[in-house]
Amino acid sequence: MQKVKTDILTHRGSHFDLGVQTAQWMQQTPLLKNREKEWKKRMPRFDIHIKETYDIFQTYAPQIWEEIRGMQEVLNLPTNQMILNFAHYRFTPLKNSGCTVYLGRDYMVRNYDYHPATYDGRYQLFQPNDGGLAQIGPTSRVTGRMDGMNEAGLSMGYNFMHRKHPGDGFVCYMIGRLILQYCKDVPEAIQLLKEIPHRSSFSYIVMDKHLNHAIIEVSPRSLDVRYDRTCTNHFKLLTHENRNYTKESKERLDRLLKQTPNGLDKMHAFELFNNPEFEIYSKLFKSWSGTIHTTMYEPQSLKAYMTLGENKMPTVIDFEQWLNGQPLDIHSLYGHIDTDLTFASY
Numbered sequence: 001m002q003k004v005k006t007d008i009l010t011h012r013g014s015h016f017d018l019g020v021q022t023a024q025w026m027q028q029t030p031l032l033k034n035r036e037k038e039w040k041k042r043m044p045r046f047d048i049h050i051k052e053t054y055d056i057f058q059t060y061a062p063q064i065w066e067e068i069r070g071m072q073e074v075l076n077l078p079t080n081q082m083i084l085n086f087a088h089y090r091f092t093p094l095k096n097s098g099c100t101v102y103l104g105r106d107y108m109v110r111n112y113d114y115h116p117a118t119y120d121g122r123y124q125l126f127q128p129n130d131g132g133l134a135q136i137g138p139t140s141r142v143t144g145r146m147d148g149m150n151e152a153g154l155s156m157g158y159n160f161m162h163r164k165h166p167g168d169g170f171v172c173y174m175i176g177r178l179i180l181q182y183c184k185d186v187p188e189a190i191q192l193l194k195e196i197p198h199r200s201s202f203s204y205i206v207m208d209k210h211l212n213h214a215i216i217e218v219s220p221r222s223l224d225v226r227y228d229r230t231c232t233n234h235f236k237l238l239t240h241e242n243r244n245y246t247k248e249s250k251e252r253l254d255r256l257l258k259q260t261p262n263g264l265d266k267m268h269a270f271e272l273f274n275n276p277e278f279e280i281y282s283k284l285f286k287s288w289s290g291t292i293h294t295t296m297y298e299p300q301s302l303k304a305y306m307t308l309g310e311n312k313m314p315t316v317i318d319f320e321q322w323l324n325g326q327p328l329d330i331h332s333l334y335g336h337i338d339t340d341l342t343f344a345s346y
Contacts, residue, residue: 015067112157161202190216193216291310310335
């Protein structure tokens, strides 16, 4: 059992200055060196187009481009390397993963299942002054988000479906960031997902402060919306897009459905996801589908819950208090995962 840690960083100000702060944090970790090692082990199966990537960011996320510029100011890397590592927009010229989501009456709880070597080990609270919504949540590949909540109460997570027949488009963790950055409610999230180009096939799960919720099934070719409260790793509507092997995903969904009665208390739901004995939490780290964190978001109270690893009470952060100027009194999160694989920032 390995002890793991996530740094909590806060920033109030511009996206450019956030990029500077982020790069300074990266310089204190081996994250970039570890990313370079990963690229050497598996060459990118996509192209880098600087002009096209710049243009797409000016259309959909100009502030995030400024964040990347701020990082470049500190890291002093060429633009093609910045795009490779931080822009997360892919051009066409796999690994399996998990993730489980349950939407309660007024909360969303989620397990993030993937490979520890891809995990930043960074949790971000960001209140921009130059456009976009304030956000809270764990970062993914530095500039992306794998789940989170924004100041409007919109909460988001995503689940992997497959990467066959990819298109030119944003990858999941940048799409998660765009949802939190620019959408205040479920209808706006659905509209954004209809407009932007998608690299791969994922389900995006959202809940807003009005307790509207949706599971948006997306591939590079199509999109559909369902209003269930559970999601694993297969489409229910875009079934023609499913990968060939969905048995494990369907079995995990069945276990989840059997253990989530109507009105399930939020802390019981969190335990259900975080305690391995309930068989929602996964230890398949070497298969790229081990549970690294469990998160929960309350859109109406703006409270965020986070636990690294298994069988641990969550840390609760009152995002609304932080937005109102109260400083955060914690700087790290700790937990244990049953693997010797290390985070990218170790």
